[in-house]
Amino acid sequence: MIYYAVLCALLTTPLILKIYLKLRTKWCRSPKCLIGKTTIITGANTGIGFETALNFAKRGARVILACRDPKKAETARQKIISESENQNIFVKIVDFASFESIRGFAKSVHETENRLDILVNNAAVACEGTQKTHDGFYLGMQVNYLSLFLLTNLLLDLMSKSGPGRIVNVSSIMAKTALFFNPDNLRSYYGDVDMYSRTKLCIILFTQQLARKLQNTQITTYSLHPGAVKTEIFRHLTGFNLLVSAIIKFFFAKTPGEGAQTNIYCSVERNIEKFSGQHFEECRKVATYPNARDASVGERLWRVSEELVKLKEEEKFQFGA
Numbered sequence: 001m002i003y004y005a006v007l008c009a010l011l012t013t014p015l016i017l018k019i020y021l022k023l024r025t026k027w028c029r030s031p032k033c034l035i036g037k038t039t040i041i042t043g044a045n046t047g048i049g050f051e052t053a054l055n056f057a058k059r060g061a062r063v064i065l066a067c068r069d070p071k072k073a074e075t076a077r078q079k080i081i082s083e084s085e086n087q088n089i090f091v092k093i094v095d096f097a098s099f100e101s102i103r104g105f106a107k108s109v110h111e112t113e114n115r116l117d118i119l120v121n122n123a124a125v126a127c128e129g130t131q132k133t134h135d136g137f138y139l140g141m142q143v144n145y146l147s148l149f150l151l152t153n154l155l156l157d158l159m160s161k162s163g164p165g166r167i168v169n170v171s172s173i174m175a176k177t178a179l180f181f182n183p184d185n186l187r188s189y190y191g192d193v194d195m196y197s198r199t200k201l202c203i204i205l206f207t208q209q210l211a212r213k214l215q216n217t218q219i220t221t222y223s224l225h226p227g228a229v230k231t232e233i234f235r236h237l238t239g240f241n242l243l244v245s246a247i248i249k250f251f252f253a254k255t256p257g258e259g260a261q262t263n264i265y266c267s268v269e270r271n272i273e274k275f276s277g278q279h280f281e282e283c284r285k286v287a288t289y290p291n292a293r294d295a296s297v298g299e300r301l302w303r304v305s306e307e308l309v310k311l312k313e314e315e316k317f318q319f320g321a
């Protein structure tokens with residue numbers, strides 16, 4: 001009898017968990033139409049970025065897929081066009097592992113676009129080890145945070161000319177685990193998990209500081225955790241970590257479409273401007289993580305980031321001008 005009970009529990013627990021997670025997942029219900037709006041989504045060829053781009057396309061936006069791989073990007077573009085029946089979908093190639101590429105991408109955006117309404121900073125890598133970029137940084141730090149910092153700064157002038165705009169920065173709950181964070185240590189490596197967590201904390205601190213700087217403008221900004229989502233983000237995991245990730249994916253992960261909902265919410269939901277700089281999960285504002293509450297750390301991070309990406313005077317946005 002006891003064996004039957006154990007067997008039953010083993011078989012039904014995953015099902016109950018899945019039903020619970022489905023019920024807990026919040027959907028962005030905003031009917032907002034994006035016809036006439038221009039949007040950029042980084043890392044839009046797959047996962048959460050792809051689903052965000054598809055949603056914007058269905059809302060009628062002009063969508064720029066900012067991707068590093070031309071083939072994957074074109075496949076995604078075709079899929080979005082066929083699913084949304086929106087022809088206004090474009091690819092621009094950018095490699096977040098190169099500041100030169102980010103500057104080239106921003107220049108190209110300025111050349112072809114006369115407005116920018118929504119920027120979703122979504123591209124990221126995880127568990128890339130100690131690989132370094134040509135600019136001399138660990139890949140994770142440059143792709144996930146430094147390039148996001150640079151790109152956002154380079155696009156602020158175009159956004160400010162376009163009326164109300166939103167910058168949505170995809171972080172992670174992993175940011176909570178980045179203890180003893182020091183903005184002067186962005187060149188250090190203490191392991192893959194720590195690297196990912198620190199980059200995601202940088203994104204939250206950056207979002208808060210950007211919001212402070214953007215006060216009195218029409219641009220607002222938000223950071224978010226999309227939840228655990230079945231995507232390719234942990235493609236480089238091996239051994240035990242791969243097993244843990246597979247278990248999490250199987251039992252707890254959302255579909256990419258579900259994972260994109262908070263991106264979409266922060267991009268289109270009405271009346272959230274008053275929450276600029278805040279962090280979101282499950283389509284709602286949540287309390288700031290304890291390690292992201294010191295504004296002076298955000299200020300310091302901004303100054304360090306400007307130096308590391310070598311932001312030129314002429315590239316700096318005139319906040320408050």
Ligand SMILES: NC(=O)c1ccc[n+]([C@@H]2O[C@H](COP(=O)([O-])OP(=O)(O)OC[C@H]3O[C@@H](n4cnc5c(N)ncnc54)[C@H](OP(=O)(O)O)[C@@H]3O)[C@@H](O)[C@H]2O)c1
Nearest residue numbers: 043047048068095096097122123124172228229231232233
């Ligand atoms: N999945 C989760 O459980 C989870 C949880 C918390 C937070 N997040 C965050 O959600 C965001 C989206 O991740 P995802 O889960 O959808 O992962 P994903 O499927 O791996 O998508 C990541 C995207 O970033 C792009 N990318 C990576 N390196 C790049 C580079 N050097 N230059 C330009 N683009 C680059 C990838 O392009 P390629 O396809 O060419 O590699 C891909 O399009 C990330 O910021 C991630 O940290 C995800």
